Amino acid sequence: MSARPSSVAVLLSTLLALVGCSTVPTSSPVVEITQAPTRVVESVGIEPLPPAPGASPEEIVNDFIDAAASTVPRHPVARQYLTPDAAESWSDVGISVIGTDFATVTTDPGTVTVTANLIGKVDSRGVFTVADRGVFTRQFRLEQIDGEWRITDPQEGLIMLEPDFRRLYDQVDAYFLDPTRQRVVPDPRYLITGGSQATTIVERVIEGPSAPLAAGVQNPLAGVELEGSVTVQGQTATVELTGLPAEPSPLLAQISAQLVWTLQQLDQPQIRDVIVLLDGEPVVPDGVPARQTVEDWASYDPDAVPVDGVGHYLLDGALRTVPDGEPAPGPAGEGAYGLSSAAIGAETPTGALSFLTGTRNEPAGGATLLAGQYGGELTPVLSADSLSAPTVAATRTEAWVVRNGSEVVRVPAGGPPQPVAAPTLGGLGRADLIQLSPDGVRAAVVIEGPQGRRLYVGTVVRSEDDGSVVLRDLRAVAPTLAQVIDVGWRDSGSLLVLAGDEGEERIVPYSVGVDGWGLSRVPTSGLPSQPTSLGVAPTRQPLVTADDAIWQLTGGTWSTLVRGAESLPGTAPFYPL
Missing domain, CATH: 2.120.10.30 (TolB, C-terminal domain)
Structure with missing residues (x-):
């Protein structure tokens, strides 16, 4: 088993020593492996380091897992831990979230096995599925390239430690409508932190609900297209759509409520109101201003309860x-x-x-x-x-x-x-x-x-x-x-x-x-x-x-x-x- 500290932890320890402070997560899901984590992972801005010269196979696999904790598209640092052919073909779509107390063991020369507590998986649409009881096992094969060990057969997707996932990904609900079209219904998605969340979550809503929820909800945005990115100025998001039916008026209120409830959750940047454009023209359902807020669509509140509903x-x-x-x-x-x-x-x-x-x-x-x-x-x-x-x-x-x-x-x-x-x-x-x-x-x-x-x-x-x-x-x-x-x-x-x-x-x-x-x-x-x-x-x-x-x-x-x-x-x- 490798005892070398991860490259992320080394860099974080150095920075924390300079500033003289540290923070730790305040909550964590219940997992079967309960040993306290040995690595510090809290600063969103810290990016992983490339492979160290002379690193052992176990260290390469350890640091490849650490390198998943990156906000850079396509994870270029993680690809440096792979052979050139593997780096070219590897897909970083999807995440296996594991506990921090994982083990890397060399089972054969050039073969390293990772064992961990699997917390759950996130698919390409940001849908989390909790893992059943059991142990996560992944085998890596490595070979030497110019005298340095590199991984030859990474499976598709990232392996990410649970604190890294909490640090880098936000839960954002994609909202759909219940069959009576009285309320919006949350469908949790996990999006990487940053300014692209507004566009990404609208794209997820248009794509439709997650598989388990799909048959139980309605999606007025089905078949609609998003024209370009969602723009955010100040606290106002502008969403431009196209592809609605020739007579879309019955859907406009539902679509507006769906978008406003979805976007108002975001705080990177914080969104207070939403302008919806249809083929360049503002969507203004009866009695609703062009800048729409959740107050305009309070009747769709997913958590409304009777005013006199005492216990x-x-x-x-x-x-x-x-x-x-x-x-x-x-x-x-x-x-x-x-x-x-x-x-x-x-x-x-x-x-x-x-x-x-x-x-x-x-x-x-x-x-x-x-x-x-x-x-x-x-x-x-x-x-x-x-x-x-x-x-x-x-x-x-x-x-x-x-x-x-x-x-x-x-x-x-x-x-x-x-x-x-x-x-x-x-x-x-x-x-x-x-x-x-x-x-x-x-x-x-x-x-x-x-x-x-x-x-x-x-x-x-x-x-x-x-x-x-x-x-x-x-x-x-x-x-x-x-x-x-x-x-x-x-x-x-x-x-x-x-x-x-x-x-x-x-x-x-x-x-x-x-x-x-x-x-x-x-x-x-x-x-x-x-x-x-x-x-x-x-x-x-x-x-x-x-x-x-x-x-x-x-x-x-x-x-x-x-x-x-x-x-x-x-x-x-x-x-x-």
């Missing part, structure tokens, strides 16, 4: 409200139904709480789903041996549950239960928890399988022809967590998870992106014991049950619902959507 929870089967524990209106607040779980939907666009659904456990066994108007009478709509807690989304008035661990069922307000096909569910195990994303396009599912209770995210696909609904492409997003007990959508693109701490075998909260990137612990300071259930929603303070009472997260610390007051007893917290 709710259950106490002895009765529905209570946050923060004072007052009974919710109607029989449910009086405990008439003995609920064990509940969910509430709001009207669009008023935001008034309108749809209440909940489950109760029957004395003779089994469970019943009830539904009705918020504040009014509930009626039984579905029975089974077991039912998961119901879930709702903001874009449709319907509840979803898992029946008997294997069947996904949706119940439209005022309508009969409808089956939801889930073709990949049966092969994974038994599901006992499902949570729809706020936009209704994704569903998080907890499944008990051979490797424990794991978290999956699938895409909701609705047919316009026959009205059928399918939950497709269930994929693990937190494979290092095998003891998941609850999950909720912190916003449209990230999840809060209660899961087992592998090191200490206790339940703690985690945050993770919808694509599996950025798994990190959430503080537990203030909690009296392990949390057992949670309730989250965009822009709302997370709630958990711990010690049979309700706690909320405020400023990194869990506290009682009324700071300084006694904790209120309760279970199964949630927020309306």
Whole structure:
């Protein structure tokens, strides 16, 4: 194994000694190899060094991996570690992100094997796919060119250490529309830092959604072409399009909302407003100025929640409200139904709480789903041996549950239960928890399988022809967590998870992106014991049950619902959507 420090680390150490300061990453995804990294990687402006004279095969491979941490197009320094033929043909498209504690070992003369913890891969469109449990192994063959070792057979794509990836790449959401065209839906992409992000992300939107999401969203920009680069002057981005239909007016508002929500995330440079040109003429939908902002398209907000959507929870089967524990209106607040779980939907666009659904456990066994108007009478709509807690989304008035661990069922307000096909569910195990994303396009599912209770995210696909609904492409997003007990959508693109701490075998909260990137612990300071259930929603303070009472997260610390007051007893917290 090579013990020579990497060329990047040597240069960084010299510079840091001169300035007398250093910084380290403040967060990192949970990985299987937990030894602290030995290299410092924080300064974006530092470029890798070319091969050192007389470097050993292991040192060449080590430094080739370091050389991936470059913002220069086509990675010319990395190509210097390759033979001339390999340097000519090697493609640097795509990234394998690995942990910092990797090993390079000479297995045969001129052959070096790299072993690492694979965190995930990024494809040519900037889509991240989290890696399942396992070890990354890559074999390199080297030969001597003019007395210096060089790599002959690099596989396509970069191998990049996780801190380098965090340092050089930004997560930027490409936004598409949910099937009702009420909200924009995030599709995370990872773009190299720098001024080209505005053009790149618009190109990604025009290309379309990532494969897992594609069937569940609409893309009004499909078939449109971008004329030149996106220009940014001050805080204003200008996007010039061509190729829209002869009568594009029905699409103009949707396209504008899509572009504005996508571009306003950028801070290199920061973009405040967007001018959209169609064949050179400004696009000005009714009532919207030429310089468009997210405020002009607030109705498409992916994380909008009802203004009066306060937290709710259950106490002895009765529905209570946050923060004072007052009974919710109607029989449910009086405990008439003995609920064990509940969910509430709001009207669009008023935001008034309108749809209440909940489950109760029957004395003779089994469970019943009830539904009705918020504040009014509930009626039984579905029975089974077991039912998961119901879930709702903001874009449709319907509840979803898992029946008997294997069947996904949706119940439209005022309508009969409808089956939801889930073709990949049966092969994974038994599901006992499902949570729809706020936009209704994704569903998080907890499944008990051979490797424990794991978290999956699938895409909701609705047919316009026959009205059928399918939950497709269930994929693990937190494979290092095998003891998941609850999950909720912190916003449209990230999840809060209660899961087992592998090191200490206790339940703690985690945050993770919808694509599996950025798994990190959430503080537990203030909690009296392990949390057992949670309730989250965009822009709302997370709630958990711990010690049979309700706690909320405020400023990194869990506290009682009324700071300084006694904790209120309760279970199964949630927020309306």
